[in-house]
Amino acid sequence: MSKLKFQPVKGTRDFYPEDMAFRNWLFGKMREVSKKFGYQEYEGPILEPLELYAAKSGEELVKKQTFVLTDRGGRKLALRPEMTPTLARMVAQREAELPKPIRWFSIGPRFRYEQPQKGRLREFYQWDIDILGSEAPEADAEIIAVACEFLKSIGLISKEVKIKVNDRSLMEQKLSLIEVPKGKIQEVFKAVDKKEKMAEEEWDKWLKEIGLTSLQVKDLKGILKDRDFSRESEKLTRIFSTLSDLGVSDFVEFDPNVVRGLDYYTGIVFEARDVKSKFRAILGGGRYDNLVEVVGGPKIAGTGFAAGDVVIEEVLKEYKKTPKISFCPTRVLVTVFTEGFFRKSLEVATLLRRSNIETELYPDPASQLDKQLKYASQKEIPYVVILGPEEAESGKVTLKNMATGKQKTISINEVGRVIL
Amino acid sequence: MSKLKFQPVKGTRDFYPEDMAFRNWLFGKMREVSKKFGYQEYEGPILEPLELYAAKSGEELVKKQTFVLTDRGGRKLALRPEMTPTLARMVAQREAELPKPIRWFSIGPRFRYEQPQKGRLREFYQWDIDILGSEAPEADAEIIAVACEFLKSIGLISKEVKIKVNDRSLMEQKLSLIEVPKGKIQEVFKAVDKKEKMAEEEWDKWLKEIGLTSLQVKDLKGILKDRDFSRESEKLTRIFSTLSDLGVSDFVEFDPNVVRGLDYYTGIVFEARDVKSKFRAILGGGRYDNLVEVVGGPKIAGTGFAAGDVVIEEVLKEYKKTPKISFCPTRVLVTVFTEGFFRKSLEVATLLRRSNIETELYPDPASQLDKQLKYASQKEIPYVVILGPEEAESGKVTLKNMATGKQKTISINEVGRVIL
Numbered sequence: 017m018s019k020l021k022f023q024p025v026k027g028t029r030d031f032y033p034e035d036m037a038f039r040n041w042l043f044g045k046m047r048e049v050s051k052k053f054g055y056q057e058y059e060g061p062i063l064e065p066l067e068l069y070a071a072k073s074g075e076e077l078v079k080k081q082t083f084v085l086t087d088r089g090g091r092k093l094a095l096r097p098e099m100t101p102t103l104a105r106m107v108a109q110r111e112a113e114l115p116k117p118i119r120w121f122s123i124g125p126r127f128r129y130e131q132p133q134k135g136r137l138r139e140f141y142q143w144d145i146d147i148l149g150s151e152a153p154e155a156d157a158e159i160i161a162v163a164c165e166f167l168k169s170i171g172l173i174s175k176e177v178k179i180k181v182n183d184r185s186l187m188e189q190k191l192s193l194i195e196v197p198k199g200k201i202q203e204v205f206k207a208v209d210k211k212e213k214m215a216e217e218e219w220d221k222w223l224k225e226i227g228l229t230s231l232q233v234k235d236l237k238g239i240l241k242d243r244d245f246s247r248e249s250e251k252l253t254r255i256f257s258t259l260s261d262l263g264v265s266d267f268v269e270f271d272p273n274v275v276r277g278l279d280y281y282t283g284i285v286f287e288a289r290d291v292k293s294k295f296r297a298i299l300g301g302g303r304y305d306n307l308v309e310v311v312g313g314p315k316i317a318g319t320g321f322a323a324g325d326v327v328i329e330e331v332l333k334e335y336k337k338t339p340k341i342s343f344c345p346t347r348v349l350v351t352v353f354t355e356g357f358f359r360k361s362l363e364v365a366t367l368l369r370r371s372n373i374e375t376e377l378y379p380d381p382a383s384q385l386d387k388q389l390k391y392a393s394q395k396e397i398p399y400v401v402i403l404g405p406e407e408a409e410s411g412k413v414t415l416k417n418m419a420t421g422k423q424k425t426i427s428i429n430e431v432g433r434v435i436l
Numbered sequence: 437m438s439k440l441k442f443q444p445v446k447g448t449r450d451f452y453p454e455d456m457a458f459r460n461w462l463f464g465k466m467r468e469v470s471k472k473f474g475y476q477e478y479e480g481p482i483l484e485p486l487e488l489y490a491a492k493s494g495e496e497l498v499k500k501q502t503f504v505l506t507d508r509g510g511r512k513l514a515l516r517p518e519m520t521p522t523l524a525r526m527v528a529q530r531e532a533e534l535p536k537p538i539r540w541f542s543i544g545p546r547f548r549y550e551q552p553q554k555g556r557l558r559e560f561y562q563w564d565i566d567i568l569g570s571e572a573p574e575a576d577a578e579i580i581a582v583a584c585e586f587l588k589s590i591g592l593i594s595k596e597v598k599i600k601v602n603d604r605s606l607m608e609q610k611l612s613l614i615e616v617p618k619g620k621i622q623e624v625f626k627a628v629d630k631k632e633k634m635a636e637e638e639w640d641k642w643l644k645e646i647g648l649t650s651l652q653v654k655d656l657k658g659i660l661k662d663r664d665f666s667r668e669s670e671k672l673t674r675i676f677s678t679l680s681d682l683g684v685s686d687f688v689e690f691d692p693n694v695v696r697g698l699d700y701y702t703g704i705v706f707e708a709r710d711v712k713s714k715f716r717a718i719l720g721g722g723r724y725d726n727l728v729e730v731v732g733g734p735k736i737a738g739t740g741f742a743a744g745d746v747v748i749e750e751v752l753k754e755y756k757k758t759p760k761i762s763f764c765p766t767r768v769l770v771t772v773f774t775e776g777f778f779r780k781s782l783e784v785a786t787l788l789r790r791s792n793i794e795t796e797l798y799p800d801p802a803s804q805l806d807k808q809l810k811y812a813s814q815k816e817i818p819y820v821v822i823l824g825p826e827e828a829e830s831g832k833v834t835l836k837n838m839a840t841g842k843q844k845t846i847s848i849n850e851v852g853r854v855i856l
Contacts, residue, residue: 021732022488022525025513028481030526033540036477052789054766054796054817057456061448061559062482062545063503063515068442083483085505085515088549093445095483095505095515105442106450115814117799120453125482125545129508139481147799154778155799261782312441346474358574362681369472376474379537379567379575394535397474 027130027138037343039141042170042325043123046143049166050121053158055145058120060102066092068101068311076277081128083138095127099144099322100280100304101311107148108313116149116316126324135295135327143299146320148308153251156284156303156319157258163288163299163321164264170328171337177298180271181256181286184302186249187239187275194235200226205275208240212273212293239272246270251284280304284319290331298331299323346376347435348399348415351388355381361403364413364428368401371432392418399435447550447558457763459561462590462745463543466563469586470541473578475565478540480522482547486512488521488731496697501548503558515547519564519742520700520724521731527568528733536569536736546744555715555747563719566740568728573671576704576723576739577678583708583719583741584684590748591757597718600691601676601706604722606669607659607695614655620646625695628660632693632713659692666690671704700724704739710751718751719743766796767855768819768835771808775801781823784833784848788821791852812838819855 024030031039047057069078083095096102099122107118123143130136145162147155160179167177184205191201203226211219223233239245246252252270259265276285285302289295301321308316332338350365352358358381365377376397378388385402392400402414407425415431416423426434444450451459467477489498503515516522519542527538543563550556565582567575580599587597604625611621623646631639643653659665666672672690679685696705705722709715721741728736752758770785772778778801785797796817798808805822812820822834827845835851836843846854 021528022485024481024525025483025485025507025511028483030481030522030529031479032526032530033476033478036479039479040477051765051794052792054764054769054794056453056764057460058453059451059456059459061444061450063445063448063547063559065442065445083505083507085503087445087503091445102450105444106452109450110452115811117811119796127483139483150799152800152802154782154801158797158799258782261779262786344474344476345471349474359681362574362678366682372472374471374474376539377578379570379578380572381574382572391535391537 025138027132029137029139033343034341037341038329038338039325041339041341042328043141043143045169046121046123046166046323049162049169050143050145052165053119053162055119055121055162057122058103058106059122059124060096060099060106062096062125063093064096064102064105066094068105069094069097077128081130083127083129097126097128098278099124099126099142100146100278100307100320103144103146103148103320104304104307104311104313104318107316107318108308108311111308111313111316117155118146118148120148121145135330137326141325142322143325144320144322146318148316148318150319151305151317153254153284154258156251157255157262159301159319159321160255160259160268160286161262161264163286163301163323164259164262164267166323167267167288167298170332171339172331172335174266175291176335177267177288177290177331179268179286179288180274181246181252181268181284182270182272182274183246183249183252183284184275184281185283186246186252187272189248190239190245190272191236194232194239196228196232196236200228202279204228204236206277208236208273208275209277211240242272243270245272255284276300276302280307280310282306286321288323290334294334295327295330298327342396344395344397345374346395346397347374348376348401348431349388349392349395349397350375350377350401350403351385351392352378352381352383353385353402353404357403357408360408361401364401364403367428368431373432373435401431445558447552449557449559453763454761457761458749458758459745461759461761462748463561463563465589466541466543466586466743469582469589470563470565472585473539473582475539475541475582477542478523478526479542479544480516480519480526482516482545483513484516484522484525486514488525489514489517497548501550503547503549517546517548518698519544519546519562520566520698520727520740523564523566523568523740524724524727524731524733524738527736527738528728528731531728531733531736537575538566538568540568541565555750557746561745562742563745564740564742566738568736568738570739571725571737573674573704574678576671577675577682579721579739579741580675580679580688580706581682581684583706583721583743584679584682584687586743587687587708587718590752591759592751592755594686595711596755597687597708597710597751599688599706599708600694601666601672601688601704602690602692602694603666603669603672603704604695604701605703606666606672607692609668610659610665610692611656614652614659616648616652616656620648622699624648624656626697628656628693628695629697631660662692663690665692675704696720696722700727700730702726706741708743710754714754715747715750718747762816764815764817765794766815766817767794768796768821768851769808769812769815769817770795770797770821770823771805771812772798772801772803773805773822773824777823777828780828781821784821784823787848788851793852793855821851
């Protein structure tokens with residue numbers, strides 16, 4: 017075939033029916049778990065004012081990774097790179113009338129101008145789930161439990177993925193103890209967030225540029241290796257205890273290396289990773305107690321996470337957990353024997369649809385029966401109805417089971433019973 | 437409340453849970469009808485190369501109404517204003533391996549830079565459904581029947597909405613008969629498409645600018661008033677006959693005024709309108725036998741339509757057909773009696789979720805019971821579980837029906853039976 021005239025844009029995807037079936041399965045699992053915990057679905061615009069992100073999302077996301085367009089009125093618009101600022105804006109807008117706690121989730125497209133690679137695309141989908149209006153660590157625990165239940169529901173087990181939890185305020189205390197000045201803490205968090213992706217030497221250099229001494233760098237590394245100080249945080253203690261009551265403690269662990277990259281997190285942060293650390297975070301989130309206020313609303317505490325579809329797909333492949341999903345909804349193909357039988361076939365197809373059977377009619381009255389049967393077999397349609405002169409005379413149809421090849425002549429009313 | 441810092445972008449929407457529930461209901465109906473006829477779901481990128489639309493969508497859509505952005509590599513990208521060019525591109529890409537006929541549908545966001553008004557937004561959703569690989573008028577008839585079944589499924593009747601069908605090639609013949617030169621026909625179609633929105637005088641002037649004489653304008657008006665010449669088209673005759681067999685003829689009628697605005701239509705065109713013509717088209721489509729070829733594939737015939745969510749919502753409101761949809765998934769709220777009972781409540785909530793009951797737990801262990809009950813009633817949660825000292829001692833829970841106010845103390849295992 018000659019080279020195609022139009023290629024899809026780099027970092028975007030075409031979802032052919034088999035891809036879409038996987039996506040629908042995945043989104044279905046996200047919806048199911050969200051609803052099981054009583055979360056309501058919402059959605060916001062894909063186009064948002066650029067300044068909404070400038071407010072708090074962090075410089076990297078806004079300046080380097082956001083798709084920006086200028087509308088014909090000269091306003092700068094962003095293709096939303098993440099959902100939380102939209103959520104905060106929507107909550108701020110109707111704060112007075114929304115019963116608290118607000119338990120909301122959303123699934124939709126996000127856009128980031130990054131170099132496409134394994135697990136990372138420019139146009140991707142995320143599930144966001146949040147609880148607003150509660151400062152209790154039990155709310156964080158619930159959100160983390162939702163994440164665990166989701167991972168279980170897609171077939172992943174705690175030997176394959178772990179949710180690593182940390183508390184930014186605990187880390188701040190630790191950094192104070194090694195005398196990192198308050199003004200440098202955000203910068204140090206940024207460095208901790210990138211540590212895994214950098215050579216040690218390079219990372220040390222960065223910390224020294226921030227202003228840390230060699231001793232402080234050494235102490236910081238000591239803190240990051242320690243897995244044992246979570247009980248110094250009352251919040252973490254309550255969270256791990258609640259998660260144990262929720263029956264998901266095998267999925268969670270304390271990890272001081274997790275601080276997350278977004279600037280708006282104020283306390284608990286967490287992310288799910290494959291245990292081999294082969295992929296980016298499967299999901300990540302945390303507590304953001306100031307964001308609603310920052311976008312112009314009252315102060316409402318919030319906690320939640322986002323899970324991207326691209327990494328999840330990769331992780332499922334890695335652990336051979338990708339489900340086999342049928343992507344043809346059709347239960348039966350009604351064939352057209354010859355042109356003269358088209359009307360009769362049409363009638364049968366209509367009757368079957370009225371009995372709630374997903375039915376395709378072969379649309380070309382002049383096609384050969386062979387070609388029609390081949391079509392059914394290519395599309396893996398389980399049953400075929402044949403309606404020729406004999407059947408027409410007896411008022412019956414021949415129903416062929418495509419898997420076994422067996423066929424029998426029955427009345428139209430019986431078709432539903434056999435197929436369903 | 438003070439003015440909010442961030443407003444949503446003009447022409448976009450925030451979908452709060454009640455709005456999202458309507459959207460999910462509507463998309464659910466679209467999916468249901470599509471699958472009933474054996475169509476497979478697909479989806480494409482939201483970002484496409486701008487030139488994909490330049491190919492055939494028509495100047496107005498591309499030059500005036502498309503949101504364009506330049507990526508950091510200098511390429512011009514469009515936020516897709518419609519789906520058919522993406523569909524054609526995807527089919528062209530995998531033509532050899534796709535069994536024909538291809539029956540596909542998709543539901544997703546589209547973007548058009550138009551002046552927002554009743555029934556028209558800049559960011560909206562469309563359902564696209566198409567059949568490719570068949571030139572038979574019976575394929576057009578099926579697509580129109582899908583449209584009728586959809587309208588029925590959302591509660592509209594043939595006294596409220598009609599699908600107006602026409603054949604562009606029949607219109608070409610008619611225009612030839614009044615000696616409109618071939619080269620002017622597309623321009624005349626454009627004028628016919630806009631006729632309804634213009635003053636008669638203004639419209640006459642436009643036609644004269646195109647080059648029509650006063651007599652030709654008069655004759656054209658005669659053609660457009662005539663509802664009786666559809667039998668001159670063999671295609672239309674076969675379509676109306678098939679639609680009658682499909683049991684939907686009350687929804688369809690011939691209308692020479694319908695030519696549709698997109699340049700790629702080659703034959704049958706149709707649109708659904710409210711009978712009062714108060715709104716724009718509810719859905720519109722037609723046959724495009726050259727589009728796959730234009731985007732670089734082989735010649736594959738296609739026919740289909742798109743239905744936008746904004747007009748549908750308006751039409752349902754007009755005819756008082758908007759359904760009342762519950763938008764809180766929660767079946768039961770488990771309250772927390774006092775802090776000491778939190779763990780017990782958590783256990784009950786977890787048990788209920790394991791029995792597939794959508795369960796919310798009040799997340800603040802320190803909240804008053806009154807406040808929790810008020811929350812349940814505001815959110816219209818049907819049942820509340822109360823678990824205090826008496827219940828804990830007897831190993832039971834009190835289940836309160838929020839609609840009747842009645843409550844009884846039962847064992848946890850019985851809760852599911854009462855609620856479901």
